Amino acid sequence: MTHAWFDGVKSQVLPLLAPRLRQPLNDWMEQASSQAVLGMEEWRLRTGQPPLIITSQRDYPIMRGSCNTPLMVESEDLELTLQLMTRYSPYAHQEEMRHLFLALPGGHRVGLAGQVLSENGSVRLLQHVSSMNIRLARSVAGCAQTVIGRILQDKRPASTLIISPPGCGKTTLLRDLARLSSNGFDKEGVVASRVGIVDERSEVAACLRGIPQHDVGMNTDVLDGCPKPIGMGLMIRCMNPEIIVVDEIGSPQDTEAVLDALNAGVRLLTTAHGQDVDDIMQRPQLRRLTQTVQFSHFVILSRRRGPGTIERILPATRDARGSKSE
Amino acid sequence: MNAIRWIGAVLLVGAGSLWGYVTAEALKRRPEQLSSFQRSLELVKSEVGYGLVALSTAWERASRQEDGPVGETFRQAALLLNTGEVESAQRAWELGLQSQVANLVLCREDLEVLRGLGPVLMLMSSQEQCRHLELICTRLRMLESAAIKHATRYAQLTLNLGILGALALTIVLL
Incomplete structure (x- = not known):
């Protein structure tokens, strides 16, 4: 099968797996239907369990070549996979690993679990990795085209909060909004703006050694791996953006930084976990933020018709903020 | 017959002198190579500790x-890592070192210290790696100063021993 995304996965992610896992996964992809292969969302590797390929439809355990028994992942497989993913240099990724993830070429990401050594209430070191969740990134260029025209203010996207549960495509939509805002989008009358992405977890631009692996637009600056509260202030002072893009806000520090940014006259495109606006209003920090910040719109996503289903785009009036906020 | 004797004598003196020269050179090159490894490891420590490369x-x-062989050791090990055909950085380092053992003039003790770098490379924390790299550098420094003393004492002696020993043997045989 030939498909740009699939070819990318095969050339960028597959070689990073331990050889014992690489061949069976490759065999599965060669034999499975194109719908299953193109629907791949995650590969899950857990010690003592078979590798699982998660697609949008169902999960596929990987079997051992000829005999029909599951292939079991061993701790050595995960150790070697980690070595390959970090180019034999886990220390060089210790900051990412403290946040239990690794960024891979092509914007793909790996969630990690294992034995955590903590210090002063935060993760100091992750060792003996026992689970990996390889999330296959899919940059859906154009997915924000139906949204951007509805959140415009003076030909630029107004401050908008994207709300959805995990895995519904918030980050993908945010990335495409950043790209369209940066490049401009004539069809909807969007003019190009200076965009600053503060990408604390390297999810939006998916930088690898500082270079965005996703197309985030020609007029976009990315601050990769920088904590949001610090990064937003630095970005405003140093790069003079018109729009700031940050993913998953929610902490008190995020709230303060967002308020500062908006007081500086910068527009904000951001996301938060939740089912709908009512959910957001039940979280004190986000309630404070939505009540204080003049968000122009809320975009609600779900997986009802697959990831990225746009449920509603609400103008952020007091009514939209819900009675619970009053 | 006399001509053959003299040719044999010249060859014997030549061989003895060559042995003395090679051994003396090895004694002199050992501290240089130990120092070279230290400089390289200091660089690696900076790259790992500060650059996180x-x-x-x-x-x-x-x-x-x-x-020379020190640079070649690092080059071979890096090559192995880049191909991704080894199971660990430790293995790449061992193979890189092994590929140059014949060209290095280090003794068993030196090689043991250098092989000790392998497990350090598997550490997850750059701070811990730096501490262990510093320790290895310290041990190499100690070996180097011992090697310098050894070379000062024995290099000239070995060279002379080679020439004079061969001459003495030639005289006895003639």
């Missing part, structure tokens, strides 16, 4: 800094 890149940079 990947090990293969750090080794490549170290290989460019040093000529």
Whole structure:
């Protein structure tokens, strides 16, 4: 099968797996239907369990070549996979690993679990990795085209909060909004703006050694791996953006930084976990933020018709903020 | 018959002198190579500790800094890491070192210290790696100063021993 995304996965992610896992996964992809292969969302590797390929439809355990028994992942497989993913240099990724993830070429990401050594209430070191969740990134260029025209203010996207549960495509939509805002989008009358992405977890631009692996637009600056509260202030002072893009806000520090940014006259495109606006209003920090910040719109996503289903785009009036906020 | 005797005598003196020269050179080169390894490891330590660069890149940079078998050791190890055909950085380092053992003039003790670098490379924390790299450098420094003393004491002696021993043997045989 030939498909740009699939070819990318095969050339960028597959070689990073331990050889014992690489061949069976490759065999599965060669034999499975194109719908299953193109629907791949995650590969899950857990010690003592078979590798699982998660697609949008169902999960596929990987079997051992000829005999029909599951292939079991061993701790050595995960150790070697980690070595390959970090180019034999886990220390060089210790900051990412403290946040239990690794960024891979092509914007793909790996969630990690294992034995955590903590210090002063935060993760100091992750060792003996026992689970990996390889999330296959899919940059859906154009997915924000139906949204951007509805959140415009003076030909630029107004401050908008994207709300959805995990895995519904918030980050993908945010990335495409950043790209369209940066490049401009004539069809909807969007003019190009200076965009600053503060990408604390390297999810939006998916930088690898500082270079965005996703197309985030020609007029976009990315601050990769920088904590949001610090990064937003630095970005405003140093790069003079018109729009700031940050993913998953929610902490008190995020709230303060967002308020500062908006007081500086910068527009904000951001996301938060939740089912709908009512959910957001039940979280004190986000309630404070939505009540204080003049968000122009809320975009609600779900997986009802697959990831990225746009449920509603609400103008952020007091009514939209819900009675619970009053 | 006399001509053959003299030719044999010249060859014997030549061989003895060559042995003395080679051994003396090895004694002199050992501290140089130990010092060269230290400089390379100091560079690797900086790259790892401050630059957080990947090990293969750090080794490549170290290989460019040093000529001869020391640079080649780092180059071979980096090559192995880049191909991704080894199971660990430790294995790559061992193989890189092994490939140059014949060209290095180090003794067993020196090689043991250098092989001790392998497990350090598997550490997850750059701070811990730096501490262990510093420890290895300290041990190499101690070996180097012992090697300098050894070379000062024995290099000239070995050279003279080679020439004079061969001459003495020639006289006895003639």
